[in-house]
Amino acid sequence: MCVKPKAALAGLETYTPDVAKASDGAPIRLSVNEGALGASPKAVAALGAMGGAMGAQLHRYPEQIDGALVAAIAAYSGCDAARILPSNGSDELIGLLATAYCDAGDEAIITQYGFLVFRQAITIAGGVAVVAEDDGLTASVEAILASITPRTKLIFLANPNNPTGTMLGRGEVERLIAHVPKHVVIVLDAAYAEYVEDADYTAGADLVDRHENVVMLRTFSKLFGLAQLRLGWGYFPPHIYATIAAIRGAFSVNGAAAVAGAAALADAEFYQRALNHNRQWMPKIQASIRQAGFMPLPSVANFFLIRFADDKAAAKAHAFLAARGILLRKMRPYGLADCLRMSIGTDAEMEAVSAAFKDLEL
Numbered sequence: 001m002c003v004k005p006k007a008a009l010a011g012l013e014t015y016t017p018d019v020a021k022a023s024d025g026a027p028i029r030l031s032v033n034e035g036a037l038g039a040s041p042k043a044v045a046a047l048g049a050m051g052g053a054m055g056a057q058l059h060r061y062p063e064q065i066d067g068a069l070v071a072a073i074a075a076y077s078g079c080d081a082a083r084i085l086p087s088n089g090s091d092e093l094i095g096l097l098a099t100a101y102c103d104a105g106d107e108a109i110i111t112q113y114g115f116l117v118f119r120q121a122i123t124i125a126g127g128v129a130v131v132a133e134d135d136g137l138t139a140s141v142e143a144i145l146a147s148i149t150p151r152t153k154l155i156f157l158a159n160p161n162n163p164t165g166t167m168l169g170r171g172e173v174e175r176l177i178a179h180v181p182k183h184v185v186i187v188l189d190a191a192y193a194e195y196v197e198d199a200d201y202t203a204g205a206d207l208v209d210r211h212e213n214v215v216m217l218r219t220f221s222k223l224f225g226l227a228q229l230r231l232g233w234g235y236f237p238p239h240i241y242a243t244i245a246a247i248r249g250a251f252s253v254n255g256a257a258a259v260a261g262a263a264a265l266a267d268a269e270f271y272q273r274a275l276n277h278n279r280q281w282m283p284k285i286q287a288s289i290r291q292a293g294f295m296p297l298p299s300v301a302n303f304f305l306i307r308f309a310d311d312k313a314a315a316k317a318h319a320f321l322a323a324r325g326i327l328l329r330k331m332r333p334y335g336l337a338d339c340l341r342m343s344i345g346t347d348a349e350m351e352a353v354s355a356a357f358k359d360l361e362l
């Protein structure tokens with residue numbers, strides 16, 4: 001008999017982000033929804049300044065929960081500092097929530113085209129992922145409510161959703177919360193909240209304040225451009241905060257991430273520039289792809305789907321673009337093999353994409 005991992009892992013589909021290098025030349029990587037403009041210069045400067053000082057401190061563990069970072073997040077978000085928990089990317093919190101609330105065989109609801117990490121986290125925890133069908137490419141509150149059973153422990157809702165770029169408005173999120181039993185935890189994953197300009201949108205902080213079964217997850221990996229450092233945060237009702245803080249890995253947020261994160265939050269100029277860049281390019285690049293005869297789909301985030309005639313056409317477009325050093329994300333793992341997902345990049349990258357689509361023949 002050989003050693004075997006726990007039975008739940010037999011069904012695990014490993015999450016594999018598409019960060020491969022394109023075939024030749026400098027790859028234009030638009031496959032991972034990273035921030036277009038890099039990191040805030042203030043965050044980079046803070047890292048540089050800490051470099052020397054930190055050199056002498058590398059043998060020290062970081063703060064278990066970095067007080068300055070939490071204070072900066074509270075000032076930025078208006079959230080209650082006592083219930084803000086930083087993490088090693090928001091992915092860490094997705095895993096911890098599944099681990100904390102799924103006993104073996106318990107159910108957690110995910111949406112049809114929802115973020116794949118949810119399913120992975122539920123499986124690892126020993127739970128069962130129950131899929132609520134989307135309405136087109138948007139999460140359906142009706143379908144989520146219809147999927148609830150006595151075994152449901154969690155609902156994972158990315159809002160806006162990755163990879164579809166669609167969102168639910170405040171009214172729909174509130175309707176969901178109103179109809180979900182209080183013993184079910186509703187996870188509002190607002191990784192792309194910073195980009196959303198729709199007046200009907202809420203990332204959910206006020207909903208966390210008002211409901212003891214609602215949590216909000218945020219990240220520094222997108223608009224703030226700190227993906228490499230792995231920094232996220234969650235906002236929780238007190239009892240969920242206590243549970244997640246108790247099972248979070250000790251020192252899971254490293255000192256460099258904490259310093260850079262706090263500095264990034266204080267850089268209003270970079271924040272506005274990143275937002276303006278996205279606001280400017282989203283309609284512009286979509287118009288240019290449409291003009292070339294292809295079909296970009298609406299998005300409220302910093303990425304969008306492009307729908308092709310069929311799976312083969314999408315694969316061919318992916319290969320054509322990769323040969324030009326432009327890497328988009330294939331959507332087969334999400335059940336959308338006729339689509340590719342593209343993030344907004346720099347001005348030069350968007351010009352290159354625009355030119356490539358003009359030359360694309362399928």
Ligand SMILES: Cc1ncc(COP(=O)(O)O)c(C=O)c1O
Nearest residue numbers: 089090091158162191219221232
């Ligand atoms: C919906 C969603 N949630 C969470 C994450 C993970 O973010 P982090 O880098 O903070 O782990 C992503 C990253 O792509 C995402 O798309």
